[in-house]
Amino acid sequence: MKYLTWSFLLLVFCSVGCAHSPAETSPSAPVAQNPQTTLSTNDQAPSDVDEAVNVGVPHDDVALLDERTEENAVDNDQTSLDQGAIEAEFLDDDLDFLDEETEEEVVSVADPLAPWNRLMFQFNDKLYFWFLKPVSTGYKAVVPGPVKSGVQNFFTNLATPIRMTGCILQGKGHEAQVEFVRFWLNSTIGVLGFGDPAKNYPELDIHDEDMGQTLATYGVGDGFYVVWPVLGPSTLRDTAGSVGDLFMNPVTYLPIGVSAGMSGENKLNQASFRTGDYESLKEAAIDPYEAVRDAYIQHRKTKMEE
Amino acid sequence: MKKIIPILVVLLIVIPSLAQSAQPLDALRGPVDSIISVLNDPQYQDSAKRDVEQEKIWEIIRKLFDFTEMAKRTLARNWRSFTPQERKEFTQVFGEFLGNTYISKIQKDYKKEMVVYVKEEMVTDSKALVKTKIVREALEIPVNYGMKLHDGVWRVYDVNIEGVSLVKNYRTQFNKILLSKPPSHLIERLKKKIEQQKQGKAVSDQAALEALLGAYC
Numbered sequence: 001m002k003y004l005t006w007s008f009l010l011l012v013f014c015s016v017g018c019a020h021s022p023a024e025t026s027p028s029a030p031v032a033q034n035p036q037t038t039l040s041t042n043d044q045a046p047s048d049v050d051e052a053v054n055v056g057v058p059h060d061d062v063a064l065l066d067e068r069t070e071e072n073a074v075d076n077d078q079t080s081l082d083q084g085a086i087e088a089e090f091l092d093d094d095l096d097f098l099d100e101e102t103e104e105e106v107v108s109v110a111d112p113l114a115p116w117n118r119l120m121f122q123f124n125d126k127l128y129f130w131f132l133k134p135v136s137t138g139y140k141a142v143v144p145g146p147v148k149s150g151v152q153n154f155f156t157n158l159a160t161p162i163r164m165t166g167c168i169l170q171g172k173g174h175e176a177q178v179e180f181v182r183f184w185l186n187s188t189i190g191v192l193g194f195g196d197p198a199k200n201y202p203e204l205d206i207h208d209e210d211m212g213q214t215l216a217t218y219g220v221g222d223g224f225y226v227v228w229p230v231l232g233p234s235t236l237r238d239t240a241g242s243v244g245d246l247f248m249n250p251v252t253y254l255p256i257g258v259s260a261g262m263s264g265e266n267k268l269n270q271a272s273f274r275t276g277d278y279e280s281l282k283e284a285a286i287d288p289y290e291a292v293r294d295a296y297i298q299h300r301k302t303k304m305e306e
Numbered sequence: 307m308k309k310i311i312p313i314l315v316v317l318l319i320v321i322p323s324l325a326q327s328a329q330p331l332d333a334l335r336g337p338v339d340s341i342i343s344v345l346n347d348p349q350y351q352d353s354a355k356r357d358v359e360q361e362k363i364w365e366i367i368r369k370l371f372d373f374t375e376m377a378k379r380t381l382a383r384n385w386r387s388f389t390p391q392e393r394k395e396f397t398q399v400f401g402e403f404l405g406n407t408y409i410s411k412i413q414k415d416y417k418k419e420m421v422v423y424v425k426e427e428m429v430t431d432s433k434a435l436v437k438t439k440i441v442r443e444a445l446e447i448p449v450n451y452g453m454k455l456h457d458g459v460w461r462v463y464d465v466n467i468e469g470v471s472l473v474k475n476y477r478t479q480f481n482k483i484l485l486s487k488p489p490s491h492l493i494e495r496l497k498k499k500i501e502q503q504k505q506g507k508a509v510s511d512q513a514a515l516e517a518l519l520g521a522y523c
Contacts, residue, residue: 089374090393093386097379145443273445276415283503284407286495287479294478295470302469 109235109297110224120227121289127230128278136271148269150194155266156206157186157193161248166209170217175207182206208303212241216304225293233296330434330453331426333460337370338421338438345416356413363409372461373401375454379463380476384484392489399496406503417442424448434460 111117140148160183167176182198189197198204215237216222223236234242246252251262285291341363344350350359377397378385388396424437432455440447452464452473464473483492 086390086394090390090397095378095382095385098382149443273443280407280411280415283411285479286476286492286499287482290479290482291475294475298470298474299468 109222109293111293112224113226117225117227117293118289120229121292123229124227124232125288132268132271133275136268136275139268140272140275143272148272149196151265151269152273153186153190153196154193155262155269156196157183157190158250161250162211162245163207163209165248166211166214167207169214170209172207172209175209178204179207208306210241211244212238212300213304215241216300222297222300225297233292235297235300238300329426330428330455330460331423331436334370334436334438334451334453334462335423337366340366341412342421345412346418359413360409363412364405367405367408370462371401371404372454372456372463373397373404375456375461375463376400376404376473379473380480381484382477382481384480384489387484388489392493396489396493396496399493399500403496403500403503406500410503410506431455 160179164176164179164183167173167179182204185198185204186193186196189195198206212235220237222238225233225235226239227233228239251259251266253259254262281291281295282288344359344362344366347359349355350362374397377393377400380400381388381396385393420441422439422441424439427435427437429435434453434455436451436453438449438451440449447468448466449468450466451462452466452471453460454463464471466472480492483495
């Protein structure tokens with residue numbers, strides 16, 4: 001009986017050892033080490049076909065070119081088999097994740113004003129690097145952290161009517177109440193909104209709704225993508241929403257000089273929290289204009305779904 | 307004594323099987339915490355040691371990210387029009403580009419920010435979403451990781467920052483490019499970006515050197 005028990009335990013110990021050896025399918029080191037021959041044949045094949053299509057080569061020649069492409073493809077396979085360098089994952093045509101993705105996940109907003117938008121994008125880019133970045137860097141260096149946070153809290157608090165109206169119009173009664181409570185709590189205990197005691201209560205989480213999202217909830221489509229100078233990316237619907245929000249922003253009703261000054265301070269303060277973000281986005285992008293456009297659309301879609 | 311043995315046996319069977327089913331959140335937490343500890347490590351604070359630091363972080367990233375899956379998802383239907391050799395090259399180049407971008411960003415900008423692991427959501431048995439938050443001063447940035455279970459290992463296939471999916475963002479960019487250009491063109495552009503990254507590093511290294519010399523001259 002004793003031997004049986006101990007041999008059983010031994011068996012268990014052995015199986016434990018076997019369990020901890022996951023098969024790693026780690027990708028090869030990210031340094032391209034492709035022999036020149038395969039590379040050149042690859043480059044040849046698609047561009048040849050491209051040329052044939054563009055130049056309008058007669059049918060026979062196209063057939064010939066097709067044969068040649070096939071030959072090249074066969075050569076490729078042979079050379080790759082010889083080297084044994086192509087792992088199974090790269091021969092796999094399987095794109096099963098496409099089935100998982102629903103149609104609504106694929107978001108595309110028309111961009112008929114693309115040339116104008118690209119121009120505005122360039123303008124905003126220069127504006128950022130020549131003006132906003134140096135000024136917000138200086139601002140960040142001079143203004144202490146708590147003061148910056150205080151200013152942000154103040155303006156966030158002031159924008160409560162926008163969020164509340166957005167919640168109400170979207171039928172989010174509870175969220176509207178939360179915004180109301182937040183406003184009173186932050187304005188009183190948080191001293192006119194500079195503090196944010198409400199953040200200590202998770203049930204009083206901020207609900208960032210605006211007119212653009214409200215319109216989206218009613219089924220209003222994006223319209224098309226537009227890049228405004230200074231104001232940045234938007235869509236037709238979101239621009240209409242922003243105009244609506246202006247009427248609910250208390251700052252709008254102050255004398256124009258004060259209003260402009262306060263808006264400017266708000267934007268500058270916000271920018272000081274995010275120095276480096278735009279540069280990172282540009283660095284990480286192959287086509288910065290498309291990257292920003294897609295990022296904006298995705299971001300708005302996420303906010304709408306919240 | 308006789309009663310303890312069956313209990314011990316049961317425990318010995320149950321405990322290893324618990325350890326075997328690694329949860330996606332834990333699979334993410336380990337590497338991310340390692341990266342943070344490398345960034346905080348005093349021996350790498352010297353700018354001369356930056357390459358060593360980068361290599362250390364690369365080791366962690368290579369195991370955490372599934373670059374092939376990411377390459378497939380960013381190319382989507384275009385994957386089928388790439389030859390196997392092009393697919394392999396694209397995956398290598400894109401992986402290197404992504405890793406460099408991510409590492410240079412965190413090396414430059416990391417200032418003791420806190421990573422909060424919020425929760426994990428199992429989409430299927432082999433797919434999960436791990437939600438985290440980066441807390442930076444008064445700002446909280448939600449960062450969600452899409453993870454997939456492959457061969458018993460959970461790896462990241464998508465990063466979603468403030469509602470913007472990395473995979474979808476690159477897919478839009480690549481799709482636009484591939485509408486009018488062949489795969490080799492895209493691969494060349496990625497290689498050029500990598501070159502720019504290396505030069506940018508060289509420029510900032512030189513600037514750092516000059517600043518250092520300037521302090522002594």
